[in-house]
Amino acid sequence: MSLRNPEASGRPLKVAMYNVTAAARIGGVESFVWGASSALARLGHEIHIFTGRGGHLEPHPDGVRVFSYPFLPRHRIPNLGSRFRKLGERLSFAARALPDVIRERYDVLHIHKPYDLPVAVLAKRFSGVRVMLGCHGRDFFCTDRLWFRCVDAAVSCSEFNARQVQDRYGVLPAVIYNGIDPEEFRPLPADTSLREDLGFRAEEQVILYVGRLIGWKGVSHLIVALNLVVQRRSAVRLLILGDGEERRNLENLGGNLGLSEKIVFAGPVPRARLPRYLALADVFVLPSIADETFGISLCEAMACGVAAVATRVGGIPEVAEDRLTGFFTEPGDAAGMAEKILLLLADPELRGRMGREGRQRVLARFTWDRVARALENEYYNLSKSPSPHAGGRGEPACRARGAGRGEGDVRNRT
Numbered sequence: 001m002s003l004r005n006p007e008a009s010g011r012p013l014k015v016a017m018y019n020v021t022a023a024a025r026i027g028g029v030e031s032f033v034w035g036a037s038s039a040l041a042r043l044g045h046e047i048h049i050f051t052g053r054g055g056h057l058e059p060h061p062d063g064v065r066v067f068s069y070p071f072l073p074r075h076r077i078p079n080l081g082s083r084f085r086k087l088g089e090r091l092s093f094a095a096r097a098l099p100d101v102i103r104e105r106y107d108v109l110h111i112h113k114p115y116d117l118p119v120a121v122l123a124k125r126f127s128g129v130r131v132m133l134g135c136h137g138r139d140f141f142c143t144d145r146l147w148f149r150c151v152d153a154a155v156s157c158s159e160f161n162a163r164q165v166q167d168r169y170g171v172l173p174a175v176i177y178n179g180i181d182p183e184e185f186r187p188l189p190a191d192t193s194l195r196e197d198l199g200f201r202a203e204e205q206v207i208l209y210v211g212r213l214i215g216w217k218g219v220s221h222l223i224v225a226l227n228l229v230v231q232r233r234s235a236v237r238l239l240i241l242g243d244g245e246e247r248r249n250l251e252n253l254g255g256n257l258g259l260s261e262k263i264v265f266a267g268p269v270p271r272a273r274l275p276r277y278l279a280l281a282d283v284f285v286l287p288s289i290a291d292e293t294f295g296i297s298l299c300e301a302m303a304c305g306v307a308a309v310a311t312r313v314g315g316i317p318e319v320a321e322d323r324l325t326g327f328f329t330e331p332g333d334a335a336g337m338a339e340k341i342l343l344l345l346a347d348p349e350l351r352g353r354m355g356r357e358g359r360q361r362v363l364a365r366f367t368w369d370r371v372a373r374a375l376e377n378e379y380y381n382l383s384k385s386p387s388p389h390a391g392g393r394g395e396p397a398c399r400a401r402g403a404g405r406g407e408g409d410v411r412n413r414t
Helices: 028-042 082-104 114-127 144-150 159-169 192-198 219-232 247-256 271-278 296-303 334-345 348-365 368-384
Strands: 014-018 046-052 064-069 108-111 130-135 153-156 205-210 236-241 263-267 283-286 308-311 326-329 410-412
Touching: 014 028, 014 082, 028 046, 028 064, 028 368, 046 082, 064 082, 082 114, 108 114, 108 368, 114 130, 114 144, 130 159, 130 368, 144 159, 153 159, 153 368, 205 219, 205 271, 205 296, 205 334, 219 236, 219 247, 219 334, 236 271, 247 263, 271 296, 283 296, 283 334, 296 308, 296 348, 308 334, 326 334, 334 348
Parallel strands: 014 046, 014 108, 046 064, 064 410, 108 130, 130 153, 205 236, 205 283, 236 263, 283 308, 308 326
Antiparallel strands: none
16 A cells, blocks of 8 residues: 655655664664665655664565675674774674665665764765665764764654754754554553463563663663562562663562562563563553663553553653653652552553553654655655765755655575
């Protein structure tokens, strides 16, 4: 089915979505690449995804071609700092991918990390492609301002992130929020067999966290909050989906608080199975303590009709609404988090109402169809405007803003 935007005009565009980790399909950037690419293809554009080998390349969206290449993963690069490793990983990928980016003669090269700016400079130099930088966080490095001169336009995933980018580069990007598929993430009946597999008793209520287990995600504060919750409401379990460097420390924290029987560390779950787990949740919690630029897991929970407790940090207040889709707490405030969780656990009518409001908010603001139409307009504006760098140096054409055909194929390049 075509989703052609009647306000857009011009020929179908040929766009390269370039991100080495897209194949993993885990994380906000990776979700953006696949979701936006699929929706743009339904609008009639020719979309090619450039990604590293590995992950799950099949199935891929109709109308989207996937080019995959070997690369040197960051853990195999000398540890001179995380940014050095990430940059090295991207450059090893570019050594294989860049010739095809140049040969294909794209209208737009859409990169998603500043680490790919050196690649964009070369692609622009040898093919004249327009460069779009998608900003999803603060992945800046020591020389990125120099490379940023190749960028023709930038977009950010939240107003919060747009201000971060402005502070770094001196330009304010357009804001295009991340999206989800509301048919994939929708309210489902609880799967009793899954509950049994996880060891949950029928009378137990479930608190759910989905995300990486790293320090700034604040999961330790959620575990401390759980300790306060179970003192007043014992038939409660915490389900943690995800993995990361803090897992052992979090398991030890739970054990030290006597909560080992109350917490289930289920590890990472394939994205396609997430709605089944979300259907088990009485309350979803996003306890981040630092720069959560959007909060895609919160958006997915809202789409599934789950009331949420989230910290008032980063772009989270742009995704949810306090006292309408759930409750906000301050970062690191375990007592406040426990209080809001208890309010929701004790009131099924309130949970249901907030869950419905959350889904309506997602449908109105955060779908891939909306993302694709906004990107399409940005791409057309980009393709019509003269490059500020043609024949010389200039400033990126970033603007301040408010808010498939045929069968796809996979090409593995060696």
